[in-house]
Each structure stands twice: as C-alpha cells, then as structure tokens.
Amino acid sequence: MATGSWADEEDELPPTRIIDNKDGTKLVISYKFNEDNKKVQITQKIKHTMIREHVHPAVAARRKWKKYGAEKDKPEGPDLSTTQIGDPVQLKLSFNMKQAELEEEEKQKAEQKSTTINVFKCRYCGGEHFTARCPYKETLGSMSQSTASNPPPEDESSGNAGGSGGSGYVPPHLRNRKPGEASSGGKFERDDSTTLRVTQLNEIVDEDMIRHELFGNFRSIQRVNLVRNRETGKSKGLAYVAFATISDAERALEMYNGKGYHNLILQLEWSKPKK
Amino acid sequence: MRPILLKGHERSLTQVKFNKEGDLILSVGKDTVASIWYSFNGERLGTLKGHSGTIWTIDVSEDSKLAITGSADFSAKLWNVETGECLFTWSLETPVRRVEFNPYKDEILMAIDAVMGFNGRILVFKLNKDNLSEQSTEPILDIPTRKDFVKAMIVGYSYGGKYIVAGHQDGVISKYDAENGKFMASEKIHEKQITDIQFSEDRTYFITSSKDKTACLVDTDSFKVLKTYETDAPMNSATITPVKDFVVLGGGQEARDVTTTSAKQGKFEARFFHKVFQDEIGRVAGHFGPLNYVAMHPNGSGYASGGEDGFIRLHYFEKHYFDFKYDVELTANSSLA
Numbered sequence: 278m279a280t281g282s283w284a285d286e287e288d289e290l291p292p293t294r295i296i297d298n299k300d301g302t303k304l305v306i307s308y309k310f311n312e313d314n315k316k317v318q319i320t321q322k323i324k325h326t327m328i329r330e331h332v333h334p335a336v337a338a339r340r341k342w343k344k345y346g347a348e349k350d351k352p353e354g355p356d357l358s359t360t361q362i363g364d365p366v367q368l369k370l371s372f373n374m375k376q377a378e379l380e381e382e383e384k385q386k387a388e389q390k391s392t393t394i395n396v397f398k399c400r401y402c403g404g405e406h407f408t409a410r411c412p413y414k415e416t417l418g419s420m421s422q423s424t425a426s427n428p429p430p431e432d433e434s435s436g437n438a439g440g441s442g443g444s445g446y447v448p449p450h451l452r453n454r455k456p457g458e459a460s461s462g463g464k465f466e467r468d469d470s471t472t473l474r475v476t477q478l479n480e481i482v483d484e485d486m487i488r489h490e491l492f493g494n495f496r497s498i499q500r501v502n503l504v505r506n507r508e509t510g511k512s513k514g515l516a517y518v519a520f521a522t523i524s525d526a527e528r529a530l531e532m533y534n535g536k537g538y539h540n541l542i543l544q545l546e547w548s549k550p551k552k
Numbered sequence: 553m554r555p556i557l558l559k560g561h562e563r564s565l566t567q568v569k570f571n572k573e574g575d576l577i578l579s580v581g582k583d584t585v586a587s588i589w590y591s592f593n594g595e596r597l598g599t600l601k602g603h604s605g606t607i608w609t610i611d612v613s614e615d616s617k618l619a620i621t622g623s624a625d626f627s628a629k630l631w632n633v634e635t636g637e638c639l640f641t642w643s644l645e646t647p648v649r650r651v652e653f654n655p656y657k658d659e660i661l662m663a664i665d666a667v668m669g670f671n672g673r674i675l676v677f678k679l680n681k682d683n684l685s686e687q688s689t690e691p692i693l694d695i696p697t698r699k700d701f702v703k704a705m706i707v708g709y710s711y712g713g714k715y716i717v718a719g720h721q722d723g724v725i726s727k728y729d730a731e732n733g734k735f736m737a738s739e740k741i742h743e744k745q746i747t748d749i750q751f752s753e754d755r756t757y758f759i760t761s762s763k764d765k766t767a768c769l770v771d772t773d774s775f776k777v778l779k780t781y782e783t784d785a786p787m788n789s790a791t792i793t794p795v796k797d798f799v800v801l802g803g804g805q806e807a808r809d810v811t812t813t814s815a816k817q818g819k820f821e822a823r824f825f826h827k828v829f830q831d832e833i834g835r836v837a838g839h840f841g842p843l844n845y846v847a848m849h850p851n852g853s854g855y856a857s858g859g860e861d862g863f864i865r866l867h868y869f870e871k872h873y874f875d876f877k878y879d880v881e882l883t884a885n886s887s888l889a
Contacts (some may be wrong), residue, residue: 332573339616339634340590342597344597344598345598346598346600346601346636347560347596348598353595354595355594356595357559358559360556360557360559360594361556361557362554362557363555364838365553366836366838367555368824368834368870370824370833370872372878374831374832374833374835406853551593
C-alpha cells in the first residue's frame, strides 16, 4: 500500500508520532485502517514506571551466569518446555478449616451413599454389594434361579431374549437352566425346531399383531420375538415365532409364506440356529 | 496465586531446595540429573549430569557456589553451581540418602543407607575449599548406627553446628555431638519412618515429618516435642515458614497406592498449619501425586513443592497470606503497641 501508484497515495497512513508530555507520560499517535477501510487515529497515553529491585550483589551476579548442561546455549528467559505458568490455585487461610472440611466430607459421603444405592444392588438379597459377593449366594441364589426357570414359558423366553426381563442379565449358557441340572453342552439349550423366521414384515406390525392378527388362528404360539432397532425401538421387519409343535409350525409356514400382510409379501422360513 | 510449573525432571522429585538468598532452586529426582532454576521466573540455569542412579538429595553451600548431591549409585558428588561441572566424587559402599553442608564450617554431612549387609552410617567429611577437586575420602567423623537403633536416613546440623540430628526409620530421632560424634540423646516421637527434618531459621528447633501422618516440632536442646500436627495422610516433608508462624506439610497417599485412588482422594495437597495453635488453616492443591518435598523461600514470600508426578510447583503468596492473623495475635500486637 505504501509504494502504490499516485492514486493510492491518499490512502497512505501518516507516520506514528510520539509526543513526550511534561508529566513524564508519552502520547503515541498512530493510524490504521479499520474493517471498513477507513482511516482511524489511535491515541495512546503511556506511562513508563521503572521498578528498581534491590538484590544482593551475589544474586545479581548469579543472574548473569551462563546456562549449562541441558540448557546450554539456550536463549535468555524461561524455556516454555520446562517452565510454564500453572492454573491459578487458591490458598484461603481460615481458622475453622477443619470444620468446613469435615462438613464437606460428610456431604460427599452422603452423596456417595445415595449413589451407591443406585449403582449396586444385589440381585439375590437386594443389599448394597455385587451379586457375586452376596453372602447368601448359596442359599438365595439357587432359590431365585429355580423360580426364574418356572414362570410361564412365554414370559421367560421373551424376557431373556430381549434383555428386558426383570432379573437382569443371565448369560446364555445359564438360561433355562433348572436347579441341579449340569451344563448339558450346547450353547443354546432352547429348542428352535418349532421356530419360524418371519421376514418382510411391515414396520407398523408389532408383537401383538403377529400373535393375534397374523397367527390368530394358531392357539399354540409360545413366543413371538420381534427384532427392533435398539435405539429407536422401531421394528426391523423381522420376527421369530415359536409354536408348540412342529406340525403347527409347518402349517403356518405353508399358509403364510409368500402371502401379503400389511402391503408386504411375507417370507417365512425355518429358524436356523446361530453359529 | 498462579504457580510456576518447573518440568525439568522425567521422574518423581526427591528433594527441592532454595539457596540462602532464595534466588536459586536446586532440585533432584529419580532421574539421574539435578536441575538448578532461577526462582524469580522459573528459568532453568542448567543441569548437573553425572550420576547413574536416583539422586536422593542435594544441598547448596552458604555462598551458593558449591552444590553436593547424594545418589543411589553409591556416590556423592561436589559441583560448581556456576558452571555445572563436577568437582569431586566420593565413592561409598551404600546409597547416600541425605547430604548437608555445615553452614558454620567447611564440612559435609552425609547419611548413608543400610543395604546389602552394610550398616547405615552418618559421615562427616572435611571440605577442602583451597583445592576443590582434591577432597579427602576419609571421613573425619564416622557414626555407625547404634546396635539398638535402626538406620537413619535423614540428618541435619543444629544451631552453631553443635549437634547432628538424625531421623530414623522407626520414628526415633537421635542427637550426636558434632565435634566427636558422641551419642547424646534419643526420643521416639513417631510411630513410623521419619521422612524429613527441616530446621527453623536459627536452627534452634526443627520439624519432623513421618509416614505416621503427623509432623512434630522439636526443640533441639531439650529434644522434647513442642507441637504436633496431625493429618490424614502419610507425610513426606515439612517445613517452617519464615515471617509467618506457620508450618507447611507435604505428602499424600503412598506412591504405590496412587493408581487405586483418584487425585481428590489422594490428598496430594500442601497443608498449612499454624505453628503455635496447631490448627490446619489452609491447603494448596495442584499435584497429581504425593508431595515428596516442600521448601520455603528463605524470605517467606513463597514455597516450592516437588511431587511424585515429576513437577515442581513454585508458589508466591498473595497479600491475604501475609494479612492472615488469629484474633489473639491481633490483640496481642495492639496491646504491645
């Protein structure tokens, strides 16, 4: 901008002026262009104060020492890699610090207690510890397991598969286990031979509709499990339906495979065990 | 207040010290290099390189020209503080846990550890100031740990260089005549290991810190506990503040337990106690690990703490600190006037 053509000359900035005042302050007048490209005058009043620090002559001499070791040949002044300014810290001196602290600690403890109630709850006895550490594990544990395997089959199976059952997570190999029954090998002990896999379901179809509308004339439906999106809860158009007998399942497969339901053509097949 | 962070060490700090005028800070840690800093802006003057093991301790002479370090590599080294060169090396049979210049005489005090069947000892060497690179390796005083005592890892000179005071592993303090090394007194004041002894300005009394979560103010002559400061964590260091009647304690959860606790629970704070009333009056947080050493600026304007986290935090107090007084102190002063 400074060495432009004569047409630009008007846009040149006047040089900065420094005026020494009588009272020891300095007036600095400088110019610059603001955002709208207009010339702006900046007037700053500056006062210099010399701070003279009296130090021991030895201290003054030590400040002139040359750096050595890892700092050798480094420029004067603190190196940011070794010297930094930390975040401000508070030192509030008070007489009753202990009391205030005790109060705070108690508050914290109370808070902690209230959170632990929410966090830990034994599934056997309801106490504030991990289920695995329950002192009544031996006695209560087997009881609750035997009750868990007894409720109506429909409830149990949908609860276990969907994870929405009341008693929390049960690992697959422990599901449906009867008390005293040793692990009988297979990954899934559930018998899937009577289960049909129903795909191409309309999104609006829910479990009740499958049970009562679609397969309404089959009395022997044991379990309907509609696969849903974990987050939105929307149906993925896929369901597993278990019948009481193989013949019922066969009948349903023949009846509905390739038939229309809520504007979509259903596809039914035998459920394959997971690998 | 905004602390200045000095990040010159790669491992935890073991000792941080000011020189007599307070313009230099000397720090040593578990890495093998000592650092020297300017206290007014935190600039590093240089490093002292030469040891091959953890440096446990450092001290600086009264005129700030010489420094001495004691290391786990079984040696102590004498350094020129201005140039950073090593002037002399003492080879010892065990690690050196504490070194100190005699502020009144040309002598060096060392406490050496008891390991590998060797007995812990307190040694005094003559400092040859005429030819610094030629030092005697024969101690002028050799005080082996007494049969009924466990090893002492902390030592210091009392007023006038009259006594040598030692802090033992089992919480006992003992006192020896600095002239001939004769045992004079002992007192069990702590339940556990004594981690630090720092003297008052005039060296007539000192403060001890211990793993038993307390610190004690002890009179050098009578060897009686004057004051006790109780905390809730093992203490690694304690110091007496000049100007104000406070003491500063540093410590925290044991290093090996740190990973199992959060920073908040670890109690990694410098604690301020009133020296006379024994009340805790304030805390300064900031370190991520236990404080291994706290040192006061000799003019009382600030303090530095070296932590297990490898940082030195240098603090300068604000006005509030100097204005703080108990009501009793205020009335006592006004009645005097």
